[in-house]
Structure formats: C-alpha cells, structure tokens
Amino acid sequence: MPSEEFTLAFSCPNRAGIVAAVSRHLYDNGGDIREAHQFDDPETGRFFMRVRFAIVEAVVTVQSLTAGFATIAERFGMDWRLASREAVPKIVILVSRFDHCLADLLYRWRIGELRMEIAAIVSNHPREVYAHHDLDGIPFHHLPVTKETKAEQEARILAIVEEAGADLVVLARYMQILSDEMSAALSGRCINIHHSFLPGFKGAKPYHQAHRRGVKLIGATAHYVTADLDEGPIIEQDVERISHHDSPDDLVRKGRDIERRVLSRAIAWHLDNRVLLNGDKTVVFRD
Structure with a gap:
C-alpha cells in the first residue's frame, strides 16, 4: 500500500x-x-x-x-x-470582465495541473459575460457592487467563502479594491494578480502608465492581498521585453500571457504549502 x-x-x-x-x-x-x-x-x-x-x-x-x-x-x-497531500484544497475565484486568468485556471484545473477544487466563482458581472466558458457545474454567483452596496456585497462574498470551506481566494483580475475589513478577514489566504511588475505602476491602467514611461520590460505580480493597495507580500513575478514599436494595446495583449503564468505558479506554490510569510515579504520554496 x-x-x-x-x-x-x-x-x-x-x-x-x-x-x-x-x-x-x-x-x-x-x-x-x-x-x-x-x-x-x-x-x-x-x-x-x-x-x-x-x-x-x-x-x-x-x-x-x-x-x-x-x-x-x-x-x-x-x-x-x-x-x-491527499487533501484537495478548495478555492473561490473572484473575477470581473477580463476573463483570461479565469479561462487559464479552468484549463489547468481540468487537466490536473492545478490540484484543487473550484468551490465557487464570484463576479460583479452577470453569467452571460462568461457564456463562452464551460464552468462545468461550478457554482456561479453574480454579485454586482456599487459604492453604496460594497459592504453588503463583500459580506456575501465572505459568506460564500466560509460556506464553501475555501482554503484560498483568488482575485483573477477582479477589478474591485477590497475593503480593509475584507482584506483582514482573508489575510494570508487571498492572492491577487496585478498587471504590473510591482512596485512600479500601481493602481489603474499600469500598462498605459508603462507605455507613457517608455519602459523596455513589462511584467505581472502575484501577491497576497493586504489593506494597502498593491503592497502585499509578493509571491511570484515575471517579465517580457517590449520595444518602442509596441502600443498600449500591444502591452495589454502581451501582459495577459504574463498574468496567466504568474498567477498559476503562485496558486500552485500556495496550495502545495511552499509559501511562507516573512513580514512584508515571502519565502517561496520552489520545486
């Protein structure tokens, strides 16, 4: 045996x-x-x-x-x-309109590359936005959010996370800033993918910021979520070379590939108990 x-x-x-x-x-x-x-x-x-x-x-x-x-x-x-290692960790994925990271995670999950159970998908956009995806029976929750309903919407998300018994929450290009209260509730078990090589170009439209600065490398960063926007402990990063020929749209297109692979690596390492917090940094024991 x-x-x-x-x-x-x-x-x-x-x-x-x-x-x-x-x-x-x-x-x-x-x-x-x-x-x-x-x-x-x-x-x-x-x-x-x-x-x-x-x-x-x-x-x-x-x-x-x-x-x-x-x-x-x-x-x-x-x-x-x-x-x-026989236990299968459960995750909840939060996503907005950009669905390339969601599509990648679904594929890696189906082929067994990411050993996990997707317990729920939560979006601030309706299911129709993802009609081209086969969610394979995964519970989908449409939770729209406004400034006035943010607290109520986040409370519902946390309830879904707890009801599912989720070990990890993944912000797969979920374009909402989590409140301090929600960030604290998910401390150490919520991974975000930021479409920039942090600590540069934080906040909105980082590829456009990078284009304006004429950078020669763009990147993506997977990090744990904290109350400080885009300041959480970094788990994984990757980059790709660009040139003056590239437009902002080119940077966005190339960045999607970086985001997918960076996020999948960070999730795999977290689920395999390879990431330990070290203050504002992490120690990652890779394969």
Missing part, C-alpha cells in the same frame, strides 16, 4: 535544535522525509522550513500529527501548517 504523504511548513525565531526536534518527531511517528528545504534569514533572525514526508511505519492522521507537533511548535514559537 502506498504511504500517505504530508507537508509541514513553518517559521520561527532561529535557534539551535529546530531541525533536530522536527526530524526526531517525524521519526518517532514513523515518518520518512522525502524532501526538505530550509532558509535562515539573517535580517529578521527567523528560520523557515518546509518538509515533505511520508508515514511508513505507523497509522496516523493529520489530527494526531498536529496534536503531537503542537508541543514542539510552542517550544520554538512557530507559525506552522501541516497538511495531507
């Missing part, structure tokens, strides 16, 4: 004995470490680690492993997550 695999990801103040304690605990529970990454940040004095392991000599559950690891976590002051 194949053994069940788990991932453990954590950060804590750096001190001697962390790796030894973790390794010993896994060994005592029949664990076999299959992959391990670690990083010591001298600027913050914090230690980061991700371990993929299998249970080969005992029968345990996420709950029993969690309970057993809690003592170690408390001793070292860890922020930590433990997950079974």
Whole structure:
C-alpha cells in the first residue's frame, strides 16, 4: 500500500535544535522525509522550513500529527501548517470582465495541473459575460457592487467563502479594491494578480502608465492581498521585453500571457504549502 504523504511548513525565531526536534518527531511517528528545504534569514533572525514526508511505519492522521507537533511548535514559537497531500484544497475565484486568468485556471484545473477544487466563482458581472466558458457545474454567483452596496456585497462574498470551506481566494483580475475589513478577514489566504511588475505602476491602467514611461520590460505580480493597495507580500513575478514599436494595446495583449503564468505558479506554490510569510515579504520554496 502506498504511504500517505504530508507537508509541514513553518517559521520561527532561529535557534539551535529546530531541525533536530522536527526530524526526531517525524521519526518517532514513523515518518520518512522525502524532501526538505530550509532558509535562515539573517535580517529578521527567523528560520523557515518546509518538509515533505511520508508515514511508513505507523497509522496516523493529520489530527494526531498536529496534536503531537503542537508541543514542539510552542517550544520554538512557530507559525506552522501541516497538511495531507491527499487533501484537495478548495478555492473561490473572484473575477470581473477580463476573463483570461479565469479561462487559464479552468484549463489547468481540468487537466490536473492545478490540484484543487473550484468551490465557487464570484463576479460583479452577470453569467452571460462568461457564456463562452464551460464552468462545468461550478457554482456561479453574480454579485454586482456599487459604492453604496460594497459592504453588503463583500459580506456575501465572505459568506460564500466560509460556506464553501475555501482554503484560498483568488482575485483573477477582479477589478474591485477590497475593503480593509475584507482584506483582514482573508489575510494570508487571498492572492491577487496585478498587471504590473510591482512596485512600479500601481493602481489603474499600469500598462498605459508603462507605455507613457517608455519602459523596455513589462511584467505581472502575484501577491497576497493586504489593506494597502498593491503592497502585499509578493509571491511570484515575471517579465517580457517590449520595444518602442509596441502600443498600449500591444502591452495589454502581451501582459495577459504574463498574468496567466504568474498567477498559476503562485496558486500552485500556495496550495502545495511552499509559501511562507516573512513580514512584508515571502519565502517561496520552489520545486
């Protein structure tokens, strides 16, 4: 019988004995470490680690492993997550009129590239806007929003997220600024794709801003959402070279490709427990 695999990801103040304690605990529970990454940040004095392991000599559950690891976590002051790799994370996608990121996520989900369950799609535009997409039975919620109804609309979105038991919310070109309250409620579990290589060209129409400045590279940024617009911890970025021949529309067209691949990478890494927060930055343990 194949053994069940788990991932453990954590950060804590750096001190001697962390790796030894973790390794010993896994060994005592029949664990076999299959992959391990670690990083010591001298600027913050914090230690980061991700371990993929299998249970080969005992029968345990996420709950029993969690309970057993809690003592170690408390001793070292860890922020930590433990997950079974058999579990399929649930996500909720928020989208506006631009649907290229939605289309890409649907495709990657269907072919199994992104191992997840799309629990719901929420848009401030009606279902007819996406009539050319096969949503494959995914619940779709049309929640229009105005300045006057924003609080009510966001409360409904949060209710959908909680009812679905979503592990992650994805802003797939959702062109609404989240309130401070909603950003706080989704802290650490909401990824946005911004159509610019942050920290440059924040806010609206960044490709047009880039064109006016005559840049030679454009990019996209996937980051966690915070109350500060386009200031959240960055997970992934990519760029593409452009020239003086390119119009703003050319930049938008080329940017769509960058946005799709950057967002999909960030989601994949988050779902695989590879992203750890480090203040205003992230530590990403890639493949």
